[in-house]
Amino acid sequence: xAGVTQSPTHLIKTRGQQATLRCSPISGxxxxxxxxxxxxxxxxxxxxxxxxxxxxxGNFPPRFxxxxxxxxxxxxxxxxxxxxxxxxxxxxxxxxxxxxxGYTFGSGTRLTVV
Amino acid sequence: xxxxxxxxxxxxxxxxxxxLPCNHSTISGNEYVYWYRQIHSQGPQYIIHGLKNNExxxxxxxxxxxxxxxxxxxxxxxTLRDTAVYYCIVRVVDDYKLSxxxxxxxxVRA
Numbered sequence: 259x260a261g262v263t264q265s266p267t268h269l270i271k272t273r274g275q276q277a278t279l280r281c282s283p284i285s286g287x288x289x290x291x292x293x294x295x296x297x298x299x300x301x302x303x304x305x306x307x308x309x310x311x312x313x314x315x316g317n318f319p320p321r322f323x324x325x326x327x328x329x330x331x332x333x334x335x336x337x338x339x340x341x342x343x344x345x346x347x348x349x350x351x352x353x354x355x356x357x358x359x360g361y362t363f364g365s366g367t368r369l370t371v372v
Numbered sequence: 373x374x375x376x377x378x379x380x381x382x383x384x385x386x387x388x389x390x391x392l393p394c395n396h397s398t399i400s401g402n403e404y405v406y407w408y409r410q411i412h413s414q415g416p417q418y419i420i421h422g423l424k425n426n427e428x429x430x431x432x433x434x435x436x437x438x439x440x441x442x443x444x445x446x447x448x449x450x451t452l453r454d455t456a457v458y459y460c461i462v463r464v465v466d467d468y469k470l471s472x473x474x475x476x477x478x479x480v481r482a
Contacts, residue, residue, distance in 0.1 A: 348416070360408070360461075
């Protein structure tokens with residue numbers, strides 16, 4: 259069974275540009291979560307999508323947005339990139355959100371803003 | 373808003389058991405203790421979780437004190453591949469969010 263896959267693995271953008279990160283959940287999983295792991299700040303919850311709807315978001319500005327497609331894959335968009343957006347962006351998935359095992363993470367997209 | 377306290381770092385000899393402590397003195401009755409680990413530049417990996425009974429799986433054992441205010445993750449025979457940051461997390465089982473703290477950086481030495 260394929261795990262959670264994220265693309266691209268690495269992304270370099272210039273300040274002010276937009277970045278699009280993609281996530282494919284484990285087959286059968288309907289919930290997708292996004293986390294940001296900036297250097298020295300640990301993992302911070304960004305967004306949760308379930309059944310195509312945004313269910314909750316963390317304490318991030320509106321320029322962080324995303325969507326979930328009918329096949330449950332998801333996209334994270336970061337507009338007007340700032341240098342401090344440089345981080346590892348992790349996607350995770352679960353079957354709905356009622357799971358004893360938490361969720362399964364992908365390997366992440368390393369975003370570098372220059 | 374992590375609710376756990378872990379040592380910043382610890383070393384372990386290869387082949388020996390690694391005992392990772394975690395304090396969660398404010399844990400509620402409906403909160404589970406979860407352990408994840410993150411090997412460098414990869415996504416966190418689920419290890420084990422428990423409510424009040426001790427748990428064991430193919431990766432590790434989890435020992436929770438009777439008052440549930442602390443727990444210990446045991447890696448029975450540490451290998452170099454167990455070098456990682458280990459996170460102890462308390463979570464209501466149907467909560468959508470995992471709140472990661474700083475974790476414990478475990479270095480397994482040959």
